[in-house]
Amino acid sequence: MHNNPARSCVVLPGDFTIETMNTSRPDPDALLDKIQRDDQRQQRGRLKIFFGACAGVGKTYAMLNAAHAQKANGVDVLVGVVETHGRQDTVQISQNLDVLPPKKIQYKDRILSEFDIDEALLRHPDLILMDELAHSNVAGSRHAKRWQDIEELLAAGINVYTTVNVQHLETLNDVVGQITGIRVWETVPDKVFDQADEITLVDLPPDELLRRLKEGKVYLEQQAQRAAKNFFRKGNLIALRELALRRTADQVDVQMRDYRADQSINTVWQAKERLLVCIGPDESASKLVRGAARLAASLRADWIAVYVETPKLQNLGNGKREAIMKTLKLAQELGAETTTLAGESLPTLLLSYAQSRNVSKIVIGKSLRPAWERLRRNSLADELANRTKDIDIVMVGHDLEASSEKSRGIVGTSHLNSEQEKKTSTSDYIWTAVVCMGATLISAGLTQIFDLANVVMLYLLAVVFIAIRFGRGASILASFLSVASFDFFFVPPRFSFSVSDSQYLFTFAIMLAVSLIISNLMANLRFQARIAHYRERRADALYTMTKSLSGALMIEQIIEISTEHVAPVFQAKVAVLLPDSHEKVRPPVSGGNEKSTLQELDTDVAQWVYDNAQKAGLGTNTLPSNAVLYIPLQAPMRTRGVLAIAPHDQQQIFQPEQQQLLDTFASQIALALERVHYVDVAQDALINMEAERLRNSLLSAISHDLRTPLTAIVGLASTLDEQSDLSVEKRHELSHAIHEEALRMSGLVANLLDMARLQSGKINLNLQWQPLEEVVGSALRACHHSLIGHQLETKIPKDLPLLSFDAVLIERVLCNLIENAAKYGEGMIHLAAVKHKDDVWVIITDNGPGLPTGINIFEKFTRGDVESASPGVGLGLAICEAIVNAHGGKIWGETLEDGGAQFTFSLPVGNAPAMPPVIESEIA
DSSP, rough: OOSSOOEEEEEEETTEEEESSSBOOOOOOHHHHHHHHHHHHHOOOOOEEEEEESTTHHHHHHHHHHHHHHHHOOOOOOEEEEEOOOOOHHHTTTSEEEEEOOEEEEEEEEEEOOOOHHHHHHHSSEEEEEETTTOOTTSSSSSSSSHHHHHHHHHOOEEEEEEGGGGGGGHHHHHHHHHOOOOOOOOOOOHHHHOOOOEEEEEOOOHHHHHHHHHHHSSOHHHHHHHTTTTOOOHHHHHHHHHHHHHHHHHHHHHHHHHHHHOOOOOOOOSSEEEEEEEEEEEHHHHHHHHHHHHHHHHTOOEEEEEEEEEEGGGGGGHHHHHHHHHHHHHHTTOEEEHHHHHHHHHHHHHHHHHHHTSSEEEEEEEOOOOOHHHSSHHHHHHHHHSSSEEEEEOOOOOHHHHHHHTTSSSSSGGGOOOOHTTTHHHHHHHHHHHHHHHHHHHHTTTTTOOOOHHHHHHHHHHHHHHHHOOHHHHHHHHHHHHHHHHHSSSSSSSEEEEEEEHHHHHHHHHHHHHHHHHHEEEEHHHHHHHHHHEEEEEEEHHHHHHHHHHHSSSHHHHHHHHHHHHHHHHEEEEEOOEEEEEESOOOOOSOOOOGBBBOOOHHHHHHHHHHHEEETTTSSTTTTOOSEEEEOOOOSSSEEEEEEEEESSSTTTTTHHHHHHHHHHHHHHHHHHHHHHHHHHHHHHHHHHHHHHHHHHHHIIIIIIIIHHHHHHHHHHHHHHHHTTTTHHHHHHHHHHHHOOOHHHHHHHHHHHHHHHHHTTOOOEEEEOOOOHHHHHHHHHHHTHHHHHOEEEEOOOTTEEEEEOOHHHHHHHHHHHHHHHHHOSSEEEEEEEETEEEEEEEEEEEOOOOOOOOTTTTTTTOSOOOOOOOSSSSSHHHHHHHHHHOOOEEEEEEESOOOOOEEEEOOOOOOOOOOOOOHHHOO
């Protein structure tokens, strides 16, 4: 900020420039981002939520009333879902609105009605009413939750009106459960509520709501009596009403801040009190936090505790940093939102953040600097007061103990020495003296060529080098040594500190001032470069771990990656503890680096951290004497485990930036664990769906295809038993039919058993070298009943080589393919074999309708679209594929151009053994 009375300027986050006396001018990038967001909002439908404290306040009635107003304005309104619950006033107002017919879904033994999202998208109204946002859809619907249906409607550009109660919000669900003693299991993620374009609070006083309950306008009489004794108690209603009002106020506050950002409004709108307290490194910070907490409580305001880390404050020692962390923890315990900012100017950062959060009051500690120092530079309170007109500055006095420490030079950023200065060793000062001596020797040789004014530059170069190499303390010493050396060795009279020409005194002063300025600037630059390098390393470590976690597909990989990345960054031993199926934390799983893996842990502490989602152990308020820090791996949906870390240097891990990095690491690990968990859930769901499909197919096959021959057998047997006057031929005919049906049922059962044995891998192939024509002949004899009424043509060359196969199983393949051709063919069946490269192909062709399209006919329990008189369970081709694959061959089917289906399977030729020589006597 420039001290210009005509025009002052403050640079805020988001690249906005605010001019306090003239108009505000937003950054072009911010304007472009705003235009893009507005364009997305125009393409997306608008969501309006009618929000209430509980059932019966009139949310549905208010939604229907607003829908009638929209319809009167010419808006196409469609009722998607409206739950009247038998309330007459709601039923009456819902009339005269177009209603979307519900979709009928079978669930178990019932037919249930559910919202038809496909029909709604096809109808595409301007506005659709979707009551009960937290509703869970029936299994078999496209989405599991109604809010997911609403998300799809909004994405399609359809505006939506919906209703929800405060107890259905995810973050407030447990709070409402503690208040009322009743836990609601249907919840809505808060992000859905926060993304609403408009929130309308529908409110009723508790007494009015209880009166409506007694009148039967909320529930039926018996339900109303139970509700009045449990949920609808006056104390519960008051608490729920306060929660609803506060949640609505928070949402409105967010919308106000978004509007101010969109409109580039930098002035604070004090619609709601919000305090910001600035925490410093001194001992009185705890008093400052407590004072801000009392002020926030009296004003019923939200408050934020901020620690601003400037380059000067980066120099603090471990003790000061630990005190800052304790102060931030104290602020959190007292209900504050805490954050850490980093930058050069403390007043500018505070004002920028305060204006972005619409802060009405800034609380700071009273300055204890001496009067002469206040004359030299304004205090923080003066700087803030001079730069803002719409934010109140509140000062809190320091403790006397803090004042005494201040007088002793213990506290105060202006009197702190940097770590680099503290670490400056005696050897650094010796090297400084050596460098100055070297500069003097070189200058002695240059005085014969250059003037003394030019020789001074060599000393300045030496000061710059020392500042870069050894820091501020050594560079200040170099400045004085350079001036003294120049005076003693080169300014006449030489080899004395007396000066004959008074003009050299001015030269000495300028030389000393320039040297000190250069040394200070170079030391600051060196320090900032070191800090930038450190922050770059932290960002790189976080990026590397996040990238590695994104590719992890198993829990073991996540544990190994987490251990390998967290341990070296924090110089600690690390372990990840995960819960079992009974929500009990298991012992830690070792990662890849045994040296950095923590083996001995207190699982009871880890269990407490997992159950309560709070930190415990080292540096916390719970079991602080423990040598291990336990951090809950909190994911968006739930806690996924516990991260245990035992640092070698306990002070290092509790620095503010280290704490932020550690929390970020824990969040990334938790997200990875939750992602893998839901991948496993999705895979299990797919497996369960496939198992359910196979089970249904098997039950269908048993109930239909096996029952058909069994029914025939029972009927034929009954006929034989009841009709004693049947002729011998008729009895023979009936017994033959019973035999045929029994064989058919036996074949179906055999297919099921064969498929089970093939899938279990318990069948051992009886491979023998034998000619193919023998197994073809046995298969034709076994299928002679199926071939009645069909013509069969075979072409088996005599010069086919011997093949190694299991004759029984290959016969089963041929029988299944021949019976399949007889079942779907219309007369002619061709069976041929041919040698193709290193295989023998067996081809079965029919002249039927061909293969069905769009399905895998080799999949279990799959049958064609053509109906056949012959029953089957759809396992024949699946068995053929399993047998052929076991022999190292392949099987495929295709539809011929002239009609009909052709199945081909291949068997490898292999190296057949040599045939023994034929002896004539044996032939005779």
